[in-house]
Amino acid sequence: MTRIITPYPADDHDHHDDVNNLGLQADSAMLARSAVDRRRVLSLGLLGIGLLVGCGASATTPGTGSGGGTTGTADCPAAIPSETAGPYPADGSVASGQSLNVLTRSGIVRSDLRTSLSTGHTAAGVPLTVILKLVNTNSSCAALSGYAVYLWHCTQSGEYSMYSSAVVGEDYLRGVQESGADGTVTFQTIFPACYSGRWPHIHFEIYPTLASATSAPGKIQTSQLALPRATCDAVYATSGYSASVSNLSRVSLATDNVFGDGVGTQTPTMSGSVSAGYTANLTVGLAR
Template identity: 75%
Template sequence: MLGRPILDRRRVLAMGLLGIGVLVGCGAAADRSGTGAGSGTKDCPTAIPQETAGPYPADGSVASGQSLNVLTRSGIVRRDLRTSLGTGHTAAGFPLTLNLKLVNTGAGCAALAGYAVYLWHCTADGNYSLYSAGTVGEDYLRGVQVAGTDGTVTFQTVFPGCYAGRWPHIHFEIYPSLAVATSASSKIQTSQLALPEATCREVYATGDYPASLGNLNGISLARDNVFSDGYSTQMAAVTGNPSAGYTANLTVGLAR
């Protein structure tokens, strides 16, 4: 699983992927203070806030009493996060295509091509691969992509569940290049993406996410320990339905 030639391989991947771009829009109402333009398709968003990586990053940093690092695993640079690299097991849940567009807020929101994004989130049951009981041996719902010429990265994953005490969310870290996306020590930003309540309720009402609806009823964005101080630059615009799957778009502003 640990491939030491990974840096050379990533340089080649980065060169090949720079020409790939997926044009996406995004939506949000206001800036983090709630008074200005948000991350809509025509607006240049304010820079996304720095947030905690939480207890389950597996990025080489010390978390939950461990120094797990999935970033050095062969195959972690991938678009489809649903299958575990080691076991071949596939995470359950409704399909979710996630598009993040990286832009430079210091340069008129010019696309940040060649930057890398490491993304991870919980399962439909609210567990995290590599850490939670029953999923310690799995590494699904984690992966890295490099931004194309339009600054976009695309991941194919599943809609995450809602666990007690947190609003439904997705974690991500941003690196200046794919070659250095091998340890948290090289990251330039850590943040989280929020999912809209209406979509979450639609998904969780299906019965495929056993405890999520009850957990969602017990939390709000105003009480969440990450989003309570503002979330408009972090709220994804989501379309779709349970039968066809969902697509989430967010423009991520970085002050470069």
């Protein structure tokens, strides 16, 4: 099978003086934003500037806000935006000319995604723990328990199990977890590569129940995590990620086809190190 690793189907306005006249608070808040978000704020004129000053840094802290610029807090973000599932979901939908479904395989409900259910092979890479907390943005961000999250991503070489020729017989780096009483799901995996044309990312789908997490029609949300640059740089300096260094140098969040409209609610808070492994934490808002 031919390997298919492709990117997804791929100026400021005249209000600078308004921002400058508002002083250090507005300047600092504006500089903290991405270029895309700065253009969006400026295009709104005085309304955008008022939102900028009123929300301050909380609108740009990782894990807050939204892809479209809506604000929130770390504990109660805006609803996470919908994103493409991409060409390698293996969720029963037709993608890359195939209808593959890992969700019906025995053992797919698991927290450790590193070992292939079909072969027993283990994916190499820097350890990464992903912790997502699901909350209801229509109910003061109350925890959403009993929901299911299907999470998947590429290998340290930029390949997707079940699709890419080198790992077509594997199904690692894919798995489902049910959210607990606190709305949390936890996955043990590896840090994914940066492949050509895309910012480093992790895919996930959310289902209203574990029983409904068997095929794409049952999902209520699809989105992606945008991995922070500093962590990517540290990981990609290690053995096995050499291709990611040059790939990352040719892409930015602003030019990425998915994240170009902002990543406020999609950027996890990172902790850890290359030697100990990393942990990515994100509160995921759903309008339920």
